[in-house]
Every structure is written in C-alpha cells, then in structure tokens.
Amino acid sequence: MLIKNSDRIVFAGDSVTDAGRAYPLGEGGDGLGRSYVHIVDNLLAAFYPELRIRVTNAGISGNTSRDLLARFDKDVIALKPDIVSICIGINDVWRQFDSPTIPDHQVMPDEYEKNVAAMLEKLQSGPRDVFLMTPYYMEPNTSDAMRARMDEYGAACRRLSDVYGCHFINLQAMFDRYFTFRHSCSIAWDRVHPNQIGATLIAREFLSACAFDFLHISNP
Amino acid sequence: MLIKNSDRIVFAGDSVTDAGRAYPLGEGGDGLGRSYVHIVDNLLAAFYPELRIRVTNAGISGNTSRDLLARFDKDVIALKPDIVSICIGINDVWRQFDSPTIPDHQVMPDEYEKNVAAMLEKLQSGPRDVFLMTPYYMEPNTSDAMRARMDEYGAACRRLSDVYGCHFINLQAMFDRYFTFRHSCSIAWDRVHPNQIGATLIAREFLSACAFDFLHISNP
Amino acid sequence: MLIKNSDRIVFAGDSVTDAGRAYPLGEGGDGLGRSYVHIVDNLLAAFYPELRIRVTNAGISGNTSRDLLARFDKDVIALKPDIVSICIGINDVWRQFDSPTIPDHQVMPDEYEKNVAAMLEKLQSGPRDVFLMTPYYMEPNTSDAMRARMDEYGAACRRLSDVYGCHFINLQAMFDRYFTFRHSCSIAWDRVHPNQIGATLIAREFLSACAFDFLHISNP
Amino acid sequence: MLIKNSDRIVFAGDSVTDAGRAYPLGEGGDGLGRSYVHIVDNLLAAFYPELRIRVTNAGISGNTSRDLLARFDKDVIALKPDIVSICIGINDVWRQFDSPTIPDHQVMPDEYEKNVAAMLEKLQSGPRDVFLMTPYYMEPNTSDAMRARMDEYGAACRRLSDVYGCHFINLQAMFDRYFTFRHSCSIAWDRVHPNQIGATLIAREFLSACAFDFLHISNP
Amino acid sequence: MLIKNSDRIVFAGDSVTDAGRAYPLGEGGDGLGRSYVHIVDNLLAAFYPELRIRVTNAGISGNTSRDLLARFDKDVIALKPDIVSICIGINDVWRQFDSPTIPDHQVMPDEYEKNVAAMLEKLQSGPRDVFLMTPYYMEPNTSDAMRARMDEYGAACRRLSDVYGCHFINLQAMFDRYFTFRHSCSIAWDRVHPNQIGATLIAREFLSACAFDFLHISNP
Amino acid sequence: MLIKNSDRIVFAGDSVTDAGRAYPLGEGGDGLGRSYVHIVDNLLAAFYPELRIRVTNAGISGNTSRDLLARFDKDVIALKPDIVSICIGINDVWRQFDSPTIPDHQVMPDEYEKNVAAMLEKLQSGPRDVFLMTPYYMEPNTSDAMRARMDEYGAACRRLSDVYGCHFINLQAMFDRYFTFRHSCSIAWDRVHPNQIGATLIAREFLSACAFDFLHISNP
C-alpha cells in the first residue's frame, strides 16, 4: 500500500470533501465530516489497525479553484502532509449554469488549469504522493452542456497529472460506469453531492489508487 | 378568461404543489405555500382585482397517484370546486430510481393510469373545468432512463385528457423548451422541485391554458 | 424593453425592498428576499430566458433616506450598475407618526429632498437608466395626516425625477387605483409592508416602466 | 365604584382581549396576557389593595361572534361571574376585507347581532353588571369601507345595550377622540391590535364605566 | 404637572428599571422594557396625548451604584435629559446577603453615598428636575438584617436629596403601606423584582411626585 | 441506619421535591431531579456503596396536599415502598398570599390536616418507616402573616406524626437555626425553592433522621 505508518494525508476540495467537517481543522471522528474522507479514515482504521495514519479534511463548501488556491499555503502546505489529494472544480463549472447572471462566481477553464497548476507547483517539494481527482457531474449524457463543460476540466486534470507526476483519479469515469447499473438520482439528488453510497464509491476509488488491500487482516 | 368571478380553484398534487402550504387547508396568503399555486393567486389578485377567486392548495409532499386517489374525495371533491387542476406522478416514477430496492414506494404505469382515471371519473359531474398537468423530469435527454419512464406517464395524461375532456398542460414540453436557453440546474437542483422562477413558469402555463390576459388592467 | 442583455440592476431602499434578502449581497434565488425584487427577477428569467440580467437587492430594513445616502457609495455605486431603482422615504415619514416623541428617527421633507438629490447626483455618470419610486402609504384617504405628509415626499420624487431625468414610478397612485377594488388590508396589515400580491403589483409597475412584454415568448 | 369586594370579572372577546393569556384559564399575573385585561387588574390591585377582585381573561385570538357564542356557556357562564365584559366583532368584519375570497370566515351584520343577542340573553339572570364594548377600527376616516362596515356593528352594540340594559362602552368613539391628537399608527400598526398605550386607553374606558376612582388611596 | 411638552426623561437604575429594555437605547414601545418605566410612558401617552414626552430607560440589570456611576456620563448625561430619575442600591445591599463570600460584588454604605453624590453632582447643571428613589426590600420586618441594611441606604438617599435639592421618592415607605393590605409575595417572589402590579405602584409614586393628573382628559 | 439493603424510598411532595425530575418515574441519576432527593441518593451511594437502595422522586411541582392526595395511590402506594417521606403544604399556604383573589387554588388548614391524615392512613400497612417533613417558609420573622400561617401547617404535621407514629422532620426549625448565621436569600430568592446549599441542608436533615453515618467507610 502506498500509505505508510505515521503518514499524514490532507484532502483539499469543496463541499464534496467538506460535508460538515470541523473548523478550523477537520480531524478526529465526527470532525472529519461525512464525505469520502471519513470513509477513507474508517476503512484505514478498521483494516489496518497496526498503522497510525493521520487524516485531515481541508475541504471548504462552495470553494472554486480560485478560493482553494488562495488558502492553499495555509490550509495544505503548512500541515506538512505526506500525501495530498485534491478534488476541485465542480463549483467553477456549476456557477456557469445555475447562476448564469453572476460572472464573478464562475471560473473559466483557462483560469482553472492555471489555479490547479499553481497548487501542484507548491506540492513539488513536500509530500511523497499527490492525487488529483477529476471534478465530475453525475450526468451520463456527455452532450449535456454542463457535463460537456465539466469534461474540459477533467481533461485539464489529466494533462496536469501527466505534467506534475500526480496519481490521476477519474471520478467522472467511475460514476459513468456506476450509472450503467443505477440511476444517478440514487447517489445524488443534485448530481453533485453524493450520499453515503457515493462517498463510499469515491473512497474506494482513492484507496484503490493507493493499493489498499481489502483482504488485509492484521494478526496480533 | 376561463376563470369566473366567485370560482373556487383546487390544485391537487405532490410536493411540487404543496411547497409548505398550511394544513389542513392550504388557503390565504402564506397558507398557499410557495409553489406555482401562490403565484397563480398573486397574479389573479394583481391583474383582476375586480374578481373574487378562491384558490386552494391541496398538494401533499411525497404523494404518489395512489396516495392522492385515497384522499381525493375528502381533499378535492368535498370542497365543491369550480375548477380542478391535477399534477401527480413524479413520485410514482422517482421512487423507481432513487429507491430501487423498496418496491412498495413505487407506482407502475398501469396503476398510475388507473389511479388518475379514477380521479377524473369523480370529477365528471362537479367542476366546470379540469386541468391535467403532466408529471415531468427536468432532464432534456429523452434517453435518460428516468426521463423515458416519466414520458410514459405524460403520455398517459394526454390519453386521459382526451378521454375525459380535460385541459391538457404539458409541463414536460414547456421545461424542454426552457432548457434550450438555460440549464435545468438554474431551475431545480434535483430536477424536480422548481425554484421561484420554475414556479413562475408553471403558473404561466396554467394561466395561459385559462386564457389569462396579462394586459388586463381594470379601470375603476 | 429598456433592460438589455448583461445588465446589472440594483434596487435600493428600505424593508419594502429588503424583505429578508441575503447579506452582505442580496443576490441569487432566495438571496433576493421576498419583496418585489424577487418577483422582477422571476418574471425576467421566466419570460426572457435568452437574456442574462443580474438583479441585486440593496434594501435594508428600517432605512430612512439619511441611512441610504450614508451607504450609497458602498452599496450602490460600487456595484457599477446599468440600472438603478430607488424606493425610499417611508420610514422618514412613519417615524413622525408612530414615534412622535423621538425626533432623531425622523427625516423632514427638506432633508429628504436633499438626500435623494444627493443620490441622484451620484448616479448622473454611471447607470444607463434610473428609476425613482415614490414612497407610499396604503391609505386612500388623502386627508389622513400621514398620507398627506407622504404625498409631500412623493411630490419631491416627481420634482427630482424631472430635474435628474429619472423614470418616475408613482407607487402611491398605483395603490390608490387598486384600493378602489379591494381594501388596503388585503395587501398589508400595517399599510406599508405588502404581501406577495402587493409585491407583484410593485413588480408589475416597475416592469411596465421598463416596457417589459408579458407576451414575449422566446422561440429556440 | 361598581366593582365590589369578592367580585369575579370575566372579559370575553378575541385577540384584542386574549393577547397571550394562559390556557385554559386566563388568570394570575402573566396568565392574564398583555391586553387591557391585565392593566385593569394592575390598576385595581394597585389602587384598591383592600379589595379581593378576581379577573379572568376569556378572550381567544381569531374569534368571531360565531366562535364566541359557541363557547360562551363553557367559558363565561360556567364561571358564575359577577361582572361580564364583551368585546367582539372585529374579526367578523376584518375577514370581509382581508380575505374577500373566503366567505366561510366572515360574519355578516345580521348574524352578528343575533350572536351577541344570544350571549346577552344568557347573561340575563347571572351577573350583576354586563358591559358591551363596541368593536372598532382605528381608522378615523368614516368613509373607509371597513370603518363604515365596523360602524354598523358598533351601532348593533348600542341597540343591544339598550335592549338588554348593558353598560355601553364606545371604544370606536374613544379612539376617534384620541386620533385627533396622535396618528393611529402610534397605537397599532394594523389598526386593530393596540400596543400597551392603546391597552391602557381601553382599560381606562372600562374603569371609567365602572366609576373607578384614580384618587382612591387606602389608608391602613 | 412638572413634566412639560418636549421633555426628555431618563430613568437610571438596575434590573428593577431595566426589565428587558432594548439595547443600546431603551426607547419606543417594547424597547422600554416591562418595568415601571413603560407604565409611566403608557400613562403619559394615554392621559396627555397633546404632549410629546420622550422616555428613556437607562437601567442595566445587576448594576450597583458603582456600576451606574461608571457609565453615568455616557448613559445619562450625554442624553441631555430635562428630567432624571435614579433608583439604585438594591444590588449594593443584596450581594452582602446572597453572596456573603464574594466581597468584590458588594458596595458598602459609605461608598454608596459617595457614588450617588457623584451622580447628583453631575446633574447639578443640566436637567430641570431630578428624582431620587430609595432602594427597597419588600420585607416589612424592619429588624430583618437585609431590610435594616437597606434602610441605611434609603436614609442616605434622603440626606442626599436634601443636599442636592432632588425630589425624594420613598419607595420603601410606599411598599410598607401596601403590605399592610397584601403580603409581599403578591408583588414579588424574591422581594425585589416587582410584577406588573408592583411596577404600577412605582409608576404611580413617580407620577404623583410629578403632580400627574389622573383626571386630565384633553379635549380636541 | 434505618435504611436497609434493598429498600425502596419514595419521596412525595411538590416543586421542592420535584425540581426537574424525570416523568413518569423520577429515578436514575439525572432522572432524580436537582432537589434534596438526588443529594440523598448521592450520599447514600457514596458512603454506603455496599447497599442497594432504590430512590424514587414522586414530587410534582405546584402540588397542594389536595393534589397529592388525589394521586397518592398511583404515585406512592403502587410502588410498594419500604420508606416514604412526605413534604407537602407550601402551596396550600402560598396561594393564600400570592393569589389572594383565586380561592380555588388555596387549601385551608382543616382540609390540609385531613388530606395528610388520609395519606398517612394509606401508609399504615405498607412501608416500614414514614417520614413527615413540615412545610416551611424561609422567613425568620414568626409574626409575618405567611410564616404564621405556615406554622399552623407545621403544627398539624407534628400532631399527625404523633398520631400515626411517623418520623417527624422539622424543616422550619432547621432553616430558622441556619438563618441565625446567614440571610435566607442566600438559600432561596423566593424563600421557598432552595438552591443546592438548601437542598443539602434538607438532605442532611432527612439522613440524620435515618441515623445515617457520615463517618461510615466501607472496607472491601
């Protein structure tokens, strides 16, 4: 498994990550909120009790990439993490469609790619592993305007992962596969905020990328 | 205009109609809730102050056609309305997709058509005008599984309107046109519960079917 | 229609405008509050979906013209609006009658006219269109002391509209016409704060002054 | 003074009387609510400490004369009062103007007069003194439609007081005199529910009718 | 009457005066709180509608004379009152008996007399009339330790009134007379905070000292 | 000690006993409320851990002896207690002084003595020990009217204890002694409801009557 004893993992993002975490620091049981972050923590603690892994939720609801970049030094770099995972961009796109009359709230593709690049630049020297999750829209129809726009942001993530040597996690593709079995409304009413099943799906995707072993059982 | 002085209009339906109305009787200002019903009432009172029209909201959140039929005598017929408008069926379909493991909450197309037919049968002798609004799903992609299923229920409404001589209001078609301009997430996060813009759109559709005159200004 | 694509409209005023808007910025769905402002927004979005018009509610409950002038640069000018609408003065008058012993809360006619003139002066160079709504008292009896005093403030608005070339909106006259059909208590218990019917009446008056077309239906 | 030691006084009415009294019995300090009833009680206790007078508030918010008649045996007669004061009718009229489309909530003049007569009939044998207060509308303009209608109900009270030998208290006339000095909005925002100044005015009117002596000071 | 048109009256004190008043300024209807201050205001407005008298509640719950002196410039002098009434000292004494182990909360007789003298000194040049009310304890037994101590503070008030030419209001004596008729627990459970009957008694005492005329009825 | 292993003790009374206990059964930690009952329980558990003693709080706030008698079979006898302690009568007296105008709420001495006698009669065959606590008024001045009246009820308790062979607990005398050291307002603001110091005093009095040994320390 990529995650080692004594590692500190910081998850940065928006409401998909935040989900009611404690402030100022999202740590410790309920302090982790109810997103995929607490499920990652639960599974690590349940399957690998012999390891001490510190998990921190650094998501803030409503953040765009612009907001996250502005607080990245304070909320991520300053924690000296061993592993960082970023999931940002949904609000950059969403505001273009649910608030079409308010341009200040929107972040266009060019700026998005620059913002995320600036974060990855800051992570070059510190952590051992960096994960970049695509933003997603739980809309299987790729010709939907918002989905099509979201795919541009996902493509930027893939390009940036290649450039900066991050682990690339394609949440959009994972949800697309899932929706061949069940309708997206069984995971999220608004096609963005996953329920606990959806959070479990994201957590599994992250842990798979870490080569987590679900058959691992420690023996005293 | 189809609506006459002293008419009583009863709107039956689910949460799209209910939207926080008063119980047991949804009447009188805030008692009308925040759905299209209060917008219909506001526009009637603002543009036709010379008429006295009683508007009653008889929607109940979460209702399927099965639930509405069970209370139809008490909540609609007993009020002796001059005009009745029905908008039901969204929950019949939704539960098939967001709760796929709980069949008791789902109402299949055959039962739906029988339920609505039973309501229209009860309305044959009393009210002067009956309106039947299609259930809808704010998903423009007609090959989406839930949308495709919703269209079956809409088609049933069209058939029933022909058989029983109702005014047919195609909310699905109206929203489809609107989404050629704006994305559905600007009207509803969950593609079902409209915000006040969406409620205004439904109210306009109903009033158009009533031949409401937006240029009407009474002169003392 | 006077309102163009990409316009930003700012509504300044008191509780008649505010009505529960979001702070610090009254924008975006429920953030617009429940006054005529959200009805203007709903009707624009419903009838003109092809336009992107940004609507901002800058009312603050309890404001007199003195209070509004003090915050006018920050809350109105700084937003660089294309269109501004002002409705102020009710509290200037009301405090003279409901708090006769507390002179600091009252604004007399001379100061009122100077305050509003100062606002209009600030608007000379920026926005394309400025609307000035009269304050009103929903009391049809023009010899009522408070109504008579309110009419002085309305007359000031008419004079100022002429001097500064504003669109003049006579809400008092509009309500007077309405009350030939229905009693004022059907619109407001306190003859000041309109319910949703009254808010619809004000919105219609504003939109009429903008040459809004209720028959406008965009065709894709 | 008409009120004697050991008397029980029951005040029957609507929200003007109720004003937050305790249920089921409006007695004892805060249990008396915040209407004129508690001011009557305070003044009796402060100026006549040597007397033991039991004051009961039997008002219920929203009551029309129809509602009060239906509960009159249980809430008034059963208490075996020595003195009864009735103030009813405002809602009978108000609903005609603020809810013009809902006729069930309105009580017309004929029914009103019959309802109050039926109450007075029940009081013929029990109490020593009966007071009938007119309903009122704090609108000095007697040509206002609601005021004019209210005056019909006040006139009925005068007729009934003559027939049944009640003490007649003309609250409408009292308020009319007061409004020659101050505007009605200094007493009530909705022209119906008096603030504590207005409650003091009603209490003084009742006590004057009882020949209460404000100069009375007991000497031990 | 000592009180003239356009007068501003400021009442300074502790919780007996405060009683839930608005902050920072205790004015205007419910803003006056529920102590004797609002009853003074109600009676002035009800009996003398032709006068405009501004009443301000400047009591703060829990204040001792030390606390009041510290805020006297800001809360009393700065308001430029025409009439000032002070009722302070109860907490100075009470803390000696309910918190015997916490000396910092107690104010001894010498300090009390100096504190009140300092306030009266500040009032020498400004207001036309100054009233000094004794602190009191609703305990008729003058040999009770706390009552005996309170009487020392009342005696100081009498001395100071003589020295500074204030109107002296002996609330303790007034309550003593009242308790020859009724037990103190009918006015206050804790023998300090009066209910509305007790507040009426204090208000009457103040108004009597002002030569208020309860028979005064203005004629338009 | 009179209390034995496995005993069930039931405390019956009014708000002095109740003090926020759980309903319907006042047992188990916070369920015992905050009166002397929980202090008795705490001290028994702390000093005698080797015993299992079940303590039940059966007080109900506001009860008079009339109320307690009416529920005595259900709330006391049916629990088959080994020990019963009764403290009742304060409200019987208090209502005569704080609500002098409402005779139904008052219980006079004759009825009181009959009510308590009827309770003691019911206890003749069941419990091993019965304690009767005097009602009290924390007023050291025995010529105070309410105190003098309370002493009549206390004398009745003494007579009844003799007749029925109860343990007599003179709370009034205990408080009288205490108030030679501290003022009653350090124990209760209203001279009735004790704070935790006062509750400790009552608990000590009860435990002394039970021959509780404060020096008892169990040795394993």
Added chain:
Amino acid sequence: MLIKNSDRIVFAGDSVTDAGRAYPLGEGGDGLGRSYVHIVDNLLAAFYPELRIRVTNAGISGNTSRDLLARFDKDVIALKPDIVSICIGINDVWRQFDSPTIPDHQVMPDEYEKNVAAMLEKLQSGPRDVFLMTPYYMEPNTSDAMRARMDEYGAACRRLSDVYGCHFINLQAMFDRYFTFRHSCSIAWDRVHPNQIGATLIAREFLSACAFDFLHISNP
C-alpha cells in the same frame, strides 16, 4: 455471496443497531441511521450495483431482549425478510451494573436465553438465513465483572446458534482482537456505542459471514 438479488435483510437490535434510524421504518439513505446497518447498505450498493437488496434497520435504542421479543412479530416477522440478523443483550447486562438499584430494568441470563430462543423459534419457517451476533462489552479484561457477565450472554448465543442453525457472529472476539492494536476508547467512549470505525468493523464482520467479496467489481 449468501445475499441474493431481491433479498430483504432485517437487522433487529438495540441502540447499537438503531443509531438514529427513521421511524417507524428504518429504510432509505439517512433513514438507515448511522450504525453498521448503513455501512452494510453502502458497501452492498457500492460493490454490487447489479443487485437490488432491501435493508431495514429494526433496532430500537434501549431495548433489552425482553423488549425486542415483545415487538418481534410486528417489527421483524411481519416484514417477511429473507435474511434476519439479531444483536441483542447489551442492555440486559448493562442495567445490572449502571443501575444496580433498579431491578425491573435488568434481564438475567436465564430469561435472556429464553427470549432469544423464542425469537429464533419464530424465524424457523420464514427467512433463508439467520445471523446471531453476540452482545459485547469493549473491555478486554475478561475478569471485569460486566465483561464476565456479558460473556455468559455471548455463550448463550453460541448455544442457541447451534440449536437453531444460525450463522454465529462473535462480535466480542472480533473487538478483543482489535484491542490488541488500539485501545477501546478509540472505538467507543462508553465501551458500548461504536463510532464509525467500530460500525465499520461490525459491518465487515457481518459481510464476511455472508461471504461478501470486496474484490467484486461489476462490469457492464
């Protein structure tokens, strides 16, 4: 895997199962509560989207085996489950130690075994699979009195599983192994109610007993 498409699984138990589930039926997303039941549901839905499995939480906080037996027909049998899992007994034991003085709340070992046997008897004909989880106490020290007592109840579960052919799940043994790595206070502050890590551990234990495959990934 033992669980098949279209199965209904009902989990019966106490607060460890309940954990905030919906009433009357614990189903559907948040309706499942926050115990191991929702984690079972999340993992089934995430890893086996091709199956439709209905999960019902029938736990009620505070239940002993006596309480569960009394409602077993209504809450379990009537749902016609395919799979039933029972986890009961913790409160049977706990009340013996935290409420030693209240015997009615305790269930002794003999009664416990009879109660669970009666439940298993009822399940003989209906469901395909029955799971019996041991009650547990997160106390690794087997000589602790409460742990030792709990082990008697766990032993009864093992005997009953043999007799009735249930799947036996030894939660106590699972937690014992876990606490060789981490202290019990990292899972539960009170050694009974697990946090989300502990709930994940129980869910894994149940799913292992069902031969759930964590490597299962459906391919469309």
Added chain:
Amino acid sequence: MLIKNSDRIVFAGDSVTDAGRAYPLGEGGDGLGRSYVHIVDNLLAAFYPELRIRVTNAGISGNTSRDLLARFDKDVIALKPDIVSICIGINDVWRQFDSPTIPDHQVMPDEYEKNVAAMLEKLQSGPRDVFLMTPYYMEPNTSDAMRARMDEYGAACRRLSDVYGCHFINLQAMFDRYFTFRHSCSIAWDRVHPNQIGATLIAREFLSACAFDFLHISNP
C-alpha cells in the same frame, strides 16, 4: 479543619473540574458548575455556615497540563488564593489512546511532570495550602494500557507532592476502592467524567484531606 474563615479556594483543572461552570469566573451558585467543586461549596456552606469561604472553579474542559500551565498566572495566581487544588493530566493521557494519530494533542509523561512542577513552583510563595489530585482512569484493571499510562502520571503527582510539600490526594486509589463494590459504569459511562455520585466521592476526598468535620453543627 484546614480551611479558615475568609479563605479563597481555587480549583484548577479540566472538564472534571469545569463541568459547566460560568465564564470568565466560576463562582456563585450555578456559576460553580456541576462538578465536585459545587459539592465542596454546598457542604462547606451547609455544615459551616459561620464561616465565609470563597470557592472558585478555574477548570476548563479539554485542558491538558500544557494548556493549564499557559493560563495559570491569569486564572489562578492572579486570584491570590489561600488554598489551591489542582487536578490535571487526564487529557494528557486520553489523547494518546482515543486519538492515536494526532500527536499534537498528547502530552507525554516528561512534559507533564515539568508542567505541573512549573505550576507548583508558582505557588510556592502565595497560598497557605496546595492540594494535588492525581489524574485517574476509572478502570480497575491496572494492566489496561491507558490505566497503566495514567498511573505513571499519578506517580509523578506523588513525587511532586513530596518535593513541593503539597497535600497529595489519590483519586485513582479512592476510585479503585469504590469499584470493589460497584462497577465503574455506575459512576461514569466513559470512565472519566463522574456523575453526581462520583463528584460527591471526589468532594469527600478533598474535604477529608482538609479535615472537614461532618459532625460539625454550629450552635447559635
């Protein structure tokens, strides 16, 4: 008794001491919170009414020795106490076991001993008596990892008490004795926060160390 008239006692600690005390100063009735501190105060006031002893609760929930040291000058020394009692260290240890992944929240034995030594150093010159209570864990099994660790902190307290001449109070030993009679869950669900019985046990231990006399009864 070690405690003298006019003494001020300050109790410093964590949530075991705090327990809902008032801020900024934990004094005066409910201001003392619900821990052993208010029981000490109640017993002193009940048994020694002739003494005036000021008791201050300076505990803050969640504090470790590091936190307490940081505020010791302000919260303890500045109050110039005659007697100081410290109970700290539980959180130092607890965080090592319930938050094993978050080292910043933990205080290791060496630092603990230095922190407490620094506090005792500050107390060398001021107070007459200093008490040092051991931290404790209500776990009788001394081989439990957290208990074993806690015993190291308790041993440090013993060493420091010898060095600095403090009164040493062994709470751990006291609870150990108690749990030979009753299970720890009857005192605290989490083995740390005592209920009122446990608070009584701590209070008794403190008072015994002060040579408090439970047989002391003052005679006037």
